[in-house]
């Protein structure tokens with residue numbers, strides 16, 4: 001830990017501080033990532049009257065089943081319409097087949113209000129135009145059901161881009177603000193309901209409002225958007241969604257991401273500045289929660305301080321998490337890899353990272369594995385495919401996908417976020433004892 005959290009909180013990064021101008025190693029080679037279909041695993045739980053129909057192959061269906069296997073306790077709100085040999089050989093009209101599947105689905109699940117047709121590698125190979133299909137089906141089933149489409153296919157993407165594509169597809173359909181609407185805040189990126197409720201309470205105490213969330217919990221609660229909308233990204237992987245919101249006139253509030261005590265405070269501060277909240281009110285609204293969070297984080301410092309960590313590029317959460325681990329827990333960052341580096345969205349995160357941090361963008365998995373083995377970090381953050389081999393070589397790992405399935409944003413979750421990283425180290429110590 002370079003400085004106590006309290007003093008970190010009040011300092012804003014100088015424009016050229018940290019890693020703002022740091023060189024980035026760009027690699028293009030074989031990658032080890034899941035495709036964008038994975039996003040359905042958390043999105044289907046968030047929008048409670050939506051359904052995700054993947055138009056794909058048995059491989060896509062298997063991915064969905066194995067990724068969601070442990071979470072299914074009721075009828076899931078996703079399924080795969082399998083493209084089979086007859087579709088691939090052109091013997092069947094895939095559009096007719098799709099229409100029939102959708103008819104059957106909507107008859108069986110009358111609670112569905114929003115249906116996403118999710119494209120895959122196979123649907124793209126046979127050039128099935130899902131946006132046209134969505135338009136046709138939407139006309140047929142509106143106003144009860146709106147049908148949208150996006151691509152979850154995965155050759156050149158990473159798994160969190162599925163959420164970006166989904167939200168970007170929603171943005172053009174959001175209702176407009178009424179003329180002369182007062183400034184409103186839109187929080188963008190799927191958050192666990194419990195986290196959303198905490199932020200809603202905090203914004204209420206700060207006197208910031210109206211506040212809406214994208215995605216909403218129900219299709220009927222789509223937020224209005226327009227030039228009076230100020231939006232805060234809650235997730236760092238939403239480049240296309242941000243672009244679509246800006247095309248509707250919304251303005252992004254520049255902030256780090258709400259991970260850890262510092263990130264959460266700065267994120268809230270950005271909204272407070274935009275809505276003219278007085279400093280005393282800000283302190284009064286945030287002090288108790290931030291002090292409690294600092295204590296919760298501190299409990300893990302003894303375990304993590306001075307330990308080294310290496311990030312393989314996977315979730316796009318790597319930079320904000322690395323910033324949290326370095327500044328609030330004193331970990332040493334050996335390499336922070338990210339699939340894509342969005343310099344504008346990451347400007348504040350880059351400025352907060354310790355100077356000299358090795359940054360990489362994209363992946364050449366063999367070269368990166370060599371660097372990792374040479375450095376022998378205490379902890380490696382990586383995708384599922386790399387974790388087991390690295391564990392068998394004696395390295396401790398943390399699955400990056402856990403970071404999107406676990407509520408980690410905000411003050412109340414800061415201790416849990418720290419624990420996600422201390423747990424594998426504790427486990428290895430116990431195994432070694």
Ligand code: SF4
Pocket residue numbers: 035036037056057059060061063119120121122152153154155
């Ligand atoms: S990579 Fe392509 S084929 Fe494989 S599961 Fe994802 S969408 Fe389906």
